[in-house]
Amino acid sequence: MNSDKPVAARVRLLVQVEEAARVVAPLWPLSTFIAVNPLWDLRHMPFDDALAYADNVLRVRGYPSPALFAKAYASGRITAADLWAALDGNSYDGRSTYDDSGGDPGPVAPRAQTAAERHDCLVGTRIAATVDREVAKWCGAYLAGILPDDAARGFYAAWREVVVYDPAVRSLLGRVGRKHVAELGEDPEDAMLTCLELLGVAEEERVRELARHLARMPGWAGHAKWRSRWAVPDRPGPALHLVDYLAVRLCYETALVRAAVSGCGPKWRGPRWDPSSRGSEGANRCLEDVGTRPARFAAVGMADEVGTRLSRLAASETARVWLSAYEGHYRDWLLATLARPAVAPPARPAAQAVFCIDVRSEGLRRHLEGNGPYETFGFAGFFALPIRYRSFGSAETVDLCPVLIRPSSELTERPVAESIGAAGRQLAGRQAFAAAQNAFSSAKKGALSPFVLAEAGGFLAGPIAFAKTLAPTRYQTVRRWIHRTVAPPATMAVDADPAAGAMSDEEQALFAETALTTMGLTHRFAPVVLLCGHGSTTENNPYASSLDCGACGGNRGGASARAAAAILNRRTTRHLLGERGISIPDETLFVAGEHDTATDTVTVLDTHLVPSSHLDRVVALQSALNRAGTGLAAERAPSLPGTGSKGRLTRPSGRAADWAQVRPEWGLARNAAFIVAPRTVTAGTDLACRCFLHSYDADVDPDGVALETILTAPMVVAHWINAQYYFSTVDPDVLSAGDKTAHNIVAGIGVVQGAGGDLRVGLPLQSLFDGESEYHEPMRLLTVVQAPRRLLEIVIARNPVLRELFDGQWVHLATREDDRDCWKIRRPDGTWTRWTPSEARSEEMTARG
Amino acid sequence: MDEILGLTQMTRVEVVVNGEDMPAATELFSKVGARGFTAVSNVSGLGHSGHHQGRLLFNERSALTLLTVVLPAERAGALLGGLRDLLANRSGVMLVSDTWVSRPEYFR
Known part of the structure; x- marks a missing residue:
């Protein structure tokens, strides 16, 4: 494509776009919804600094509201002792929060604004909102396939071709003006450079200006970021890229601002822009101070002295102290609970069952263990098999692995020999x-x-x-x-034979070895080992995939379990595993299962592959799983709204089948911690489905490879989930998907609230709130590791992503060597301090005066 | 352009970036007209921001990748400027050197 701008200028622009896009998170299509930390690309900053930046550009509230903290204080969820501990200059985050200066907040950075916002603020026009409305309209049309699309040309070219016929542009800019919109450049980068020049945006201001443009509609920008940076490049269908998206925005903005300045723009009717509102398109915040910055407050009924101290804090510190106290209270409870004596697994388990690390598995594991001599393990639900899976007769494939990796091979479901006719x-x-x-x-x-x-x-x-x-x-x-x-059912199996196109024997053995070593299951195999994936059955739910398995890329996990079982049952795999020191007895059979988290039913899959020698054991296991599921369903039923009434609301299966049900289950709400330890540490303890449980045995991991794998992949995924729930709860206006009852699906890739506007990001309100009250407790993830500290230090030191997460306080870390050791907490500077409950620390502080 | 022993002089740019920054880096290569590049994934080492582990089993985005691109010197300037800006706020390394190629038409 011809360009009239120097290559160097265009290259610089691309880098500026890349840097600007840090402020938005990629938004995956609905079919494979992925929970992601909305500020993931700001993780190079400490948590508090990233919140300040996000507040400035994205206008998000980064801390839970004062109302939530006040309620928590009133209910005892935060105590005065927790606040004392958080106020303590030697608190775990290593920053002194006590400020006797009277709370001078210091200089506050001016909020980022686009040229249109600056003009709107000065003159009272509504150009920025108009740009949002028009761009959102065209994005939706493009992705729905309404615009003529030539994949090679992209969104900008498609828009440019048709915008001259758009009556809306004509009414805004007149017949001549709409031609000018499309004449700003043939190439999107040229158009952007021209617009930025015309708007007078200096080179050094461009990142901030472009970041604000992206932040105005984080949904569409997030989709463009996903398409530009995360999707496979040759993915079919319309491709909305960041540069095209920004080019269209800037063209509208330039034309409208210039028209307004020259006095030939539209007459802006309606009320003048209200600086106290949150923005033009509902959720967009484009104004000066919209109350997102933390305020100083103290709760009613607070003890005098702690209240006085809080009131002396700088306002920006107040929310941090409250959050620290809120998190500290839970941390104290969890670490005290985990400090109890270990519970030994059954000496001769009837079966072993490996569940996904998902918090919902914790309840099922607890109930299963209570229903017989069963031993359970936790492992990422893709069972270390990053595969592209093709179900029988399907033209499409799904990637069954975390989005941090690409599938390494394809596995196919095929009918078994005697079922060809039925298939x-x-x-x-x-x-x-x-x-x-x-x-x-x-x-x-x-x-x-x-x-x-x-x-x-x-x-x-x-x-x-x-x-x-x-x-x-x-x-x-x-x-x-x-x-x-x-379409009658037919008997199928996942074909793991390399001759049929599956991965090689060596690769299969490597993945099997990785899975077994990482979860600490390398000896003492039971006659039956269940690999249990999970999924959620719901009706009329655009966010159904948000309830499926994150480790399987937002898909159901049954296929991963079937594939892993097929590989682990192959003779060749076992032979190669034997050479690597893992000897699986001949009598051990791996079977696949799937936990439906909406109904709490667990189904053993591929039962036709179970030999008669193991049939009784599998039947007994299925019975135990049924009892465990029933027990878990009864346990969680009271937490679901409407359960007290009669009828289908009380039955999980009724909720799952109900097309009007906005809350079929709570999903991963209230998730709080990620525990990397043998099951003996957590067995027998009711963790209320709040913890990701990853089995780990340091004794079989002398060089820390398994620990490194766990912390750099499953823990990162758990952090994304945790952060998604956190931010969607603390700022539902911008970072949640809003009310499900008003969702409209756009082009199958996202939802808008009502008739149009931005794509909603994050989770629906019904996944977070019970009416007006928060159901989810917004806290940063607490990672608890039982492993030699020396090993942990080595792993953290050689992985920048872990240093960013732990040192930046995005994730808290507690560890101990073994069950005789006491817990240590990692500080941001990499030092460790012995964990002491807030209650004890508070008494110590009081004694010190 | 200099020719020695029938070889043509070009500029070789080697850059080590996080896996997640690779699409941005290769986009710049494409923008300056580079005809191809070589990627070596899972490299490890020690740098300004500490140690970097090589192979991460299930996280390609956080593993380091070494990218090598060769292009005529007159097009290298724009790329170097872009890469310098890209690495301003990210961990990474950029090495630039002269190199000679036997089939220059592949790189123009």
Whole structure:
């Protein structure tokens, strides 16, 4: 493409875009929703500094609200002792928070603004909001395939081709003005450079200016960042890239600002911009001070002395102290609980079961262990197999691995030999369903066909809607029956044979060895070992994948479990594992399962592969899993809103089948800690489904490779989940997906609230709040490791990402060598201090005066 | 452009970046018209910001990658400026040297 700008200027611009984009997080499509720390690319700063920057550019509130802390104090969730400990100059975060100066907040950095915002502030126009509205409109149209798209040309070119016909632009800028919009440059980078020059943005101001542009709509910007930096480059479909997105924004802004300055722009009707509101498009914050900065406060009924001390803090420190106290209270409880004597596993377990580290597995493991001689382990739900998986008859594949890695090979599901005929019938039935769905979908989108469709099939819609509403469970039963009749089930298996295209024998053995070593299961194998993935069955839920397995890339984990079991049952794998020192007895059988976290049912999969010698054991295991699931469902039912009433709200299966249910389960709400230790440390303890549990045995990891793997991958994923819940809770206006009941899906990639505007980021309110109250407790992740400290130090020292997370206080770290040792807390400067409960520290401080 | 023993002089740029910064770096290569590059993933070492582990089993984004690109000297300036800016706030290393190639048409 021809360009009239020097290459050096364009290269500099690309780097400026890259730097500016740190302020937004990638936003994955709905089908594979990934929880991510919204400030992940600011992690090179300490947590508090990153919040200050994000407040400045993104206008987000980074700390929980004073109301939450006041409520916590009133209920005893934060005590005066916790506050004393947080106020202590020797607190674990190593920063003195006590300030006797009277709380001078010091200079506050001016908030970043775009040229349009500066103009709006000065003159009272609403250009910035108009730019948002127009750009959001075109982004949606482009991704929905409405604009002519040539993948090589991209969004900017597609927009430029059609914008001259847009009546909205004409009404804003007139016939001449809309041509000017499209004449700002043929190439998106040239257009950006031209616009930045015309708007008078100096070179050194560009990163800040562009960051603010991205921050105005973090949803669309996040999608563009995902597409530019995380998606596979050759992914089919319209590609909205950061440069194109920014170019379109700047073209609108330049045209509107210039028109307004020259006096030929639109007459801005309506009320003048209200500086106390949060912004133009609802969630966007574009104004001066919108109350996102922490305020100084003390709770009602607070002890005099601690209240006095809090009131003397600089305002910016207040929220930090409260958060530290809030987190300290939980940390004290958890570490005290884990300090109890270890519980030995059963000497001869009837079966061993490996569950995902997901917090919801903790409850199931506890109940299973209480239902017989079963030993459980925790491991990332992709079972160390980063695969691209193709289910039988499917043209599409799914990547079953954390998004931090790319799949290394493809595995395929195939019918077993005796099921070829049934598989053919199933495929024909599925094709019939797909054809019907396509026809229905096409008819809905046509110009006249929707009327015909309504006339011809509309009479069915009412009864179906009634059935779905009044008897959702029965409706689902009927639907499943129809599906089974048209596309009858066939017996399938995951093909792990290298000759059929799967990974090589050596690779399989390497992954198997990694999985077993990392979870500490290298000897004492039970006759049956269950590998249990998880997924969630819900209806009418755009965020369904947010309830599935994060380690499987936001997909259900059953396929990963089946693949891992198939590999571990292969003779060749076991032979190669034997050469590596892991001897799996011949009598040991690996079986796959899947935990449905919405209904708390666990299904053992591929039972046709279970030999008769193991059938009784597998049947007994399934019974124990059924009892465990029932126990867990009963345990968590009271926490789900509406459970006290009769009917389907009380039954998990009823909630899962209900298309009107906005809260089928709580997902990972209230997650708080990541524990890397043998199960003996946590067994027998009710951790209330708040902890990610990763099994780890330092005795089989002398060089720390397994520990490094755990901390650099599963812990990072757990931190993302934790941070996503944290920020969505502390600032739901900007960093949550809002109210589910007002969601509209855009192009299958995200949701908007109502009729348009920005894509929503984060989690829906119903995943975080119970009515007006926070259900999730916003705290930073506490990682608890039982391992030699020397090993831990080595691992942290050679991994910058861990230094950033621990030193920057994005994640707290506690450790001990073994169960005879006391807990130590890591400070930001890398030193360690012995853990003392806040209560004891408070008494110590009082004694010191 | 100098020629020695039938070889043509070019500029070789080697840059070590985090896996997550690789798309940005290669985008710059493409922008200055580089026709290709070589990537060696999972490199390790010791630098200004401390030790860097080489192979991380399940986190390619945090592992280091060595990228090597060769291009005519007249196009190197723009790339070097961009890479310098990119590395201003990120860990990484950039090494620049002269090199000679036997098939210059592959690099122009």
